[in-house]
Amino acid sequence: MKKLLNNVDQVVEDMLNGMAAAHSTYLRRLQNTTVLVRKQSPVNGKVGIVSGGGSGHEPAHGGFVGKGMLDAAVAGEVFTSPTPDQVFEAIKAVDGGKGVLLVIKNYTGDVMNFEMAAEMAEAEGINVQQVVVNDDVAVEDSSFTSGRRGIAGTVFVHKIAGAAAESGADLDEVKETAEKVIHHVKSMGMSLSPCIVPAAGTPGFELAENEMEIGTGIHGEPGVERTSILSSKETARLLFDKVQDDLHLQKGDRAAVLINGLGSTPLMEQYVFTSDVKEILDEHGIETADVIVGEWMTSLEMAGISLTLLKLTPDLEEKLFAEADTPAMKRFAK
Amino acid sequence: MKKLLNNVDQVVEDMLNGMAAAHSTYLRRLQNTTVLVRKQSPVNGKVGIVSGGGSGHEPAHGGFVGKGMLDAAVAGEVFTSPTPDQVFEAIKAVDGGKGVLLVIKNYTGDVMNFEMAAEMAEAEGINVQQVVVNDDVAVEDSSFTSGRRGIAGTVFVHKIAGAAAESGADLDEVKETAEKVIHHVKSMGMSLSPCIVPAAGTPGFELAENEMEIGTGIHGEPGVERTSILSSKETARLLFDKVQDDLHLQKGDRAAVLINGLGSTPLMEQYVFTSDVKEILDEHGIETADVIVGEWMTSLEMAGISLTLLKLTPDLEEKLFAEADTPAMKRFAK
Amino acid sequence: MDKQMAAEWLKRFAETVEKNKEELTKLDQAVGDGDHGINMNRGLQEVLRKMEEVPADSPGGVVKAAAMICISKVGGASGPLYGSALMKIASALGDEEDVEGKQLTKALRDGVDAIKKRGRAEEGEKTMVDVWEPAVQALEQGSSWQELTEIVKKARDNTIDMKATKGRAAYLGDRSIGHLDPGAVSSSYFFLELACVMEESS
Amino acid sequence: MDKQMAAEWLKRFAETVEKNKEELTKLDQAVGDGDHGINMNRGLQEVLRKMEEVPADSPGGVVKAAAMICISKVGGASGPLYGSALMKIASALGDEEDVEGKQLTKALRDGVDAIKKRGRAEEGEKTMVDVWEPAVQALEQGSSWQELTEIVKKARDNTIDMKATKGRAAYLGDRSIGHLDPGAVSSSYFFLELACVMEESS
């Protein structure tokens, strides 16, 4: 394992200090917690939005703390959901009197820990609602299982629910907006090489030189299928087809596209892939209102990419383009 | 070699199409060239700024095309400087009547190709000036050699010269501003693993599991020294010391810091490193006006990082914080 | 069971997890995200420290302190699950200084029920429930601690052939078959060390 | 030298570069950025295509067409250097249909001077100049084509012990010692193929 760090057990601690140092105009660290909150928290009269999860997905979620997105991000250990007490601290810090929405990615651990925090907050009289993002279409949905994972589509939830909160909507409206995004957003990823959790020291899975993994999540976990290496075009088609199976975009529909590098896939390759995705969308007559390319929700140094499509309605589109100013995502007011 | 692409010989072509597709509100591709220009080019009455170089450094330079930074970026093959005819096309496309500044990274190939383009443009009566960025302190400067390389510090040149041009400064002033940045900016990098040029198919150098390379450039070229792996803190100190040897920052000086991931080093590690750099700067009583972390000038999927420090003067700081709106770097007007 | 035995139980549990940390990590890499050993060890080491610093007055007190730490230090899925289980076990044990076998079994029943409720999991889903449920049932049916040992090992190994439908392993679908469930393995340590401590004192 | 011989020369040069593309890449990986073989091959393959499509009327025409392509297709350091050299060579050859040995030597002198001017390099800096300069000097001093072959090989190998002070290899400082310069190697092909073509026709 070759990593630039000091102590594997301190990596989250050190990282949070680095984020606070780099982005001091946006956010601050809540003392003795793993929580980053907006510099001026709570924002009075605004619904607070809290997200978080295991670390190793940077810029998610700390990079999205700021105007028009999150009020707080709670960091767990690498790939390990944060504990309820930490989430509770975040909730208390951002409640500006209009309640708090928790944006949870659908993993058993995250759901349970955030749920326990919500129970604690409610016991203190804070109004807390939660939404669970489950955009990953890699695994079939089923009522017998814990359902689908939340992956990069979460960024759209942050952006759009964040815009709703910023505009003064109340907790129910913000939650409804978030749920509408969740309903309309689908993703799927693949990887070319695994990643190494610092404290583990060995990769989560192994791939031969001619193999790729389809449907990989964002935790170095194995995907759902292994194939020989596909070209960017073939990969784009495979991921698009899976996403489209669920999303049923029609000719003339407007969509936002998020192409997410998982860690070590260079922007060069991401743009090659973007070009292939755009071609497919054009073929289908789907209008791309927005194309976002880069690293938004990573999996340490995993090589790979995910494709997220969000079906837009006029209200979602308006909020997607609303002003945002966070370390990782910025939007100018139009 | 595991890469997400279609055809190694088409990778720059495909990438440019992807960039144009993703960032169509910012830029467009000049037909039959490898040039990306601002959507509305030329901007009348504004000095045009053209940069570029070999591909594989994304987001540099295409990601910096937009308001407040570049007017055009010329892409060469991977790690190969673009040819004069392409640079010439860019110059013609962005000349808004006030002349054009070329921002060249100091590599023999880049300097020669841009120079030839400037000669062509001058023959057509376009006023062209050029600056050569040589921020990499890894190699000793000497009048016998071709001097120091240009690396991530180039981003500050783009940002600050871009602000000058945007504010209406004339060509001489923009050039002077760029030169002032170049004079005040120093960088140094290191790497933990090499990268693979797609058309080559094999890494540019090899590093054992316990080795790191100090002073690596951004082209997969070997660095100037090889050591056993250092911690983030030790690395921060080593790079800072080398930069500081040249920059002589004093207590109370204001500086901008750019921490640049070379490709596959996760943001997590970059932030750990950021925290260590901040500690050193604090020790020295150097005020950090701005800390920028992320991937700004990469070397494909190389693992590693570079540290850039820019000594600020009030005029440079004002321009550093001026509004910019490009795909990769955005600044809100204060 | 007195407070020393309770402490000894959790101490041995912590030690076994530490010894098998890499093993648990490997198991979790195969079907999950590779942190189960790290998570459990982080929490249980803290439990050890806490037990030394502030020894509790009763078996219930010992377990309650461990529950709080699991909730605030383990994270992931296993944190709330072990945390909720231990919390319920502690409640059931109350502050009695010496706990009968029967009462312990009832407490463990509350524990497994808490896991099933928090995790919305049933037996057969390839989770820690697949060790907890047979183990507690065996005790309820009067198995000896010796017998429990065998039952727990068998239950643990039974997870190999299961297809996961809860937890991260569920994302693998059929590919989850053929691997031990890491949470089932750590749970087996929990019961094996309990049996060991109880056997030795009997 | 007539136009056929000029075309044959560049054709063989292109073929040798293609055959040794990987070798050139490896050399450039050791002291540079690993693209010299790729750059040269990209340009020279285009030269081959162009020569087939639009055959030139004179040796100067052949070389001029190649110069234009090197400038617009090779990129990197080698593009402008070979481009400038070929351009000057073409100018010196003019549009004569048959070129004398002397005139060719004078043209090659213009070529090497163009490289030195563009690259601001002198002999001994571990660049292509270290093949071009001794090669042209030898011709100026009346060496035979056979002798040139030996001189060029020796000049190429002499770059091994040099420390680079120009081009990317200069960034390596002392670590550049012990490696062949890739541009010197491709330049050796340029002169070796010239010698071959001239020998065969004599």
Ligand SMILES: Nc1ncnc2c1ncn2[C@@H]1O[C@H](COP(=O)(O)OP(=O)(O)O)[C@@H](O)[C@H]1O
């Ligand atoms: N819904 C659930 N119900 C019961 N046990 C579960 C559930 N989800 C996961 N587990 C258990 O948790 C273990 C994984 O724990 P751990 O790796 O620490 O957390 P995470 O899965 O969040 O990384 C699994 O092996 C399984 O035994």
Ligand SMILES: Nc1ncnc2c1ncn2[C@@H]1O[C@H](COP(=O)(O)OP(=O)(O)O)[C@@H](O)[C@H]1O
């Ligand atoms: N200043 C210079 N003068 C003469 N030749 C040079 C100079 N710089 C580089 N070269 C030659 O160019 C070769 C490298 O070419 P190439 O790899 O194609 O370009 P780049 O260095 O831009 O990647 C070197 O091996 C050397 O022979």
Ligand SMILES: [Mg+2]
């Ligand atoms: Mg986990």
Ligand SMILES: [Mg+2]
């Ligand atoms: Mg090159």
Ligand SMILES: [Mg+2]
């Ligand atoms: Mg796990």
Ligand SMILES: [Mg+2]
């Ligand atoms: Mg090269």
